[in-house]
Amino acid sequence: MQELGALPDLDITQYDVTGSLGRHRVLDPRSLAYRRPYTGETIRTVEWAPRVPVLNQQNLVAQGIKTGEMFDGVQDVDALGSCTANAATACLSVLLTADACAKAGLDTTDAVAAERFAIGLYADATTTDEWQNYTWPSDDCGSSGLGVAKALRRRGLIDQYGHATTAEELCVLLQTGPVLMGMPWHQAFFEPVSSLALLDEIPDWQSSPVAGGHEVCITAIESVAEIEGDIAYEHTVLRVRNSWGSWGDAGSFRMSLAVYQALRSEIDLVQPRLDRTSQ
Structure with a gap:
């Protein structure tokens, strides 16, 4: 990966882009x-269930997705670094x-149609x-x-977005949405x-090389543990939706x-928010 300083106001780390990684x-x-600070709130288990099926940014042609038909002057590709x-x-x-x-053009009943939506959003x-x-x-x-x-x-699909920079702030955000x-x-x-194991259980993962940057959606806090009033990191477990088809536990890890x-x-954490009552 390469450190960049392209714009004075931004802190940027750029990674190699592959068909499975592109963040x-x-x-x-x-x-x-404007991040939402942690002020001692009780952290509870929580689950947010995506309406769309598990998506797959790989094997696009096999799914029937031809990028050459979606965009002018583009060849069909079999995978895109469209994880974000x-x-x-x-x-x-x-x-x-x-x-x-459906009004936004996102078909929640069909994984292929939803993947096409994601490719347009990637653009x-x-x-x-x-x-x-x-x-x-x-x-x-x-x-x-x-x-x-x-x-x-910009599409008018969310009102705002927020950030977290600590484990506690992340848990606070997850109380209100993915x-x-x-x-x-x-x-x-x-x-x-x-399929059910934690990433933590992979031997010596810390010493393995970084293959690239990846974007995923945290959808649940499956368990919460505390030690003397503080969150016990090793025993507080997140469930995360991936975009490689059935990889992992039916598409999650x-x-x-x-x-x-x-x-x-x-790591960076961003929470899209929809605060208006009309959805």
Whole structure:
């Protein structure tokens, strides 16, 4: 990965983009200043169920998705580094009613149609990532959690977005809705111990190389533990929706807050929000 200083107000880390990984870490101190602080609230288990099926940013042609038919002057590709948009699509399907999703062009009943929606959102996200010199189409350049949140707001699908920078702030956000997490994806993470195992259980994952950046959608706090009133990171477990089809536990995986804490300096957390009552 390469550290960039493209814009003076942004903290940017750019990763290699592949067909399964395409997230860049972009932090804007102006929006980070509005994060929701942790003030000792009780953290409870919570679950947010996406309306869309598990998406797959890979094997696009086999799914019947031809990017050459979606965009002028673009060849068909078999995979896209569109993880930010896939994660955001899962998140959006929680925020909007089924009817509102349909009005926005998001078919919650069909994984292929929803993946096409995500690819279009990916194109928008690469445009809102103004620090980049490339956009999709036709360059599979990746995008950021901040960029896709801006794209959702530009489309009028969310009212605002917030951030978290600590494990406790993340848990506070999850009490009110799903959260997009951009993270460095270590090579060892591709091979979980079992479908139900935590990323924590992969031997020596910390010493494996970083394969790229990945964006996922945290959909649940499955268990919460405390020690003397403080959250016990190793025993507080998150469930996370991925976008590689049935990979993992039917498309999701689990990790403890200890993994978040270990990777915290390379993670960004963005929560798209819909505060208006009409959805």
